[in-house]
Amino acid sequence: MTKVKHTPQKVRSQTTLLRRIWQHKILYLMLCPCILFFIIFNYIPMTGLVLAFKAFRFDTTIFGGQWEGLKYFRRFFSDTRSTQILINTLVISGMKLVLALPFPIAMAIMFNEISHTKLGRFRGVFQGVMYIPHFLSWVVVVGIFQKLLAPDNGLINQLIQQFGGTGSTYFMMNPEYFHTIMFSSYLWKNVGWDSIIYFAAIMGINPEIYEAAKIDGANRWQQIVHITLPMLMPTIMILFILSLGDILKAGFDQIYLLKTPGNAEYAEILDTFVIRTGIQQGDFSYAIAIGLLQGVIGLLLVVLVNRLADKKFNTSLY
Numbered sequence: 001m002t003k004v005k006h007t008p009q010k011v012r013s014q015t016t017l018l019r020r021i022w023q024h025k026i027l028y029l030m031l032c033p034c035i036l037f038f039i040i041f042n043y044i045p046m047t048g049l050v051l052a053f054k055a056f057r058f059d060t061t062i063f064g065g066q067w068e069g070l071k072y073f074r075r076f077f078s079d080t081r082s083t084q085i086l087i088n089t090l091v092i093s094g095m096k097l098v099l100a101l102p103f104p105i106a107m108a109i110m111f112n113e114i115s116h117t118k119l120g121r122f123r124g125v126f127q128g129v130m131y132i133p134h135f136l137s138w139v140v141v142v143g144i145f146q147k148l149l150a151p152d153n154g155l156i157n158q159l160i161q162q163f164g165g166t167g168s169t170y171f172m173m174n175p176e177y178f179h180t181i182m183f184s185s186y187l188w189k190n191v192g193w194d195s196i197i198y199f200a201a202i203m204g205i206n207p208e209i210y211e212a213a214k215i216d217g218a219n220r221w222q223q224i225v226h227i228t229l230p231m232l233m234p235t236i237m238i239l240f241i242l243s244l245g246d247i248l249k250a251g252f253d254q255i256y257l258l259k260t261p262g263n264a265e266y267a268e269i270l271d272t273f274v275i276r277t278g279i280q281q282g283d284f285s286y287a288i289a290i291g292l293l294q295g296v297i298g299l300l301l302v303v304l305v306n307r308l309a310d311k312k313f314n315t316s317l318y
Helices: 008-022 025-053 069-079 081-097 102-114 116-133 138-149 155-161 173-205 207-215 220-246 252-258 271-278 284-312
Strands: none
Touching: 008 025, 025 069, 025 284, 069 081, 069 207, 069 284, 081 173, 081 220, 102 116, 102 173, 102 220, 116 173, 138 155, 138 173, 138 252, 173 220, 173 252, 207 220, 220 284, 252 271, 271 284
């Protein structure tokens, strides 16, 4: 029987690692509750994914049903509604991921530029006002938009009446306005909060670079274009890669509350379909299979784009 030989360098590195762990044992003990939280609430529930390949029965455990293989995946892709649901999900996710990306960046730059003006003393006030919508639940946000867009007595319809229109448009029921309402409510709620990371990245840029550019004759706009934006690119790439993990999760809370019989054709996404199928109809195995599909595709996209970003931009998560 052969013995595994450990090189002195390998043994030395293992000893050094154990010594560092023991040296910082208090910090590792403080980390234990966080690790336990993720194990209990994130990893142990993943055992339920086995139902994506088994027929769920109420009289047995999740491991007691009959194996069905890829039945539920084939069922989803053979469903006539699946194509429209996937399109709706990708359109809404794409709008949030791509179209909404410049807004928090522009706001972070705006907050930074305010610091160099007479309004700099009020920057904290402006930031606080823009952060407040993030702390409102989607129930409150959608309720506000419903009041604003209500027919006849809503603010928007009253303005339309003032300019000679009928003022009786039911925006929430009209599918033509669904994406506009969805996108504007998403921006209003999240743009301020999302700008925090970009603003922190701007604050981390060496001021001497701006001073050197100013000496060379660069104005504020040129400094933004040639210094601020290039310095923000690594942060933008990292956040973009992380967001790709949720490309098939278009935001259940918002869409579920905005969904009406009039706009259901465009508002039915994978998240609402999973809830309706699993919770309302009790078809748990089918719903879990669709949820697993969302996670796997998101993981593959993150890994693929991360590798491309590492090769092309020398920026990656790992």
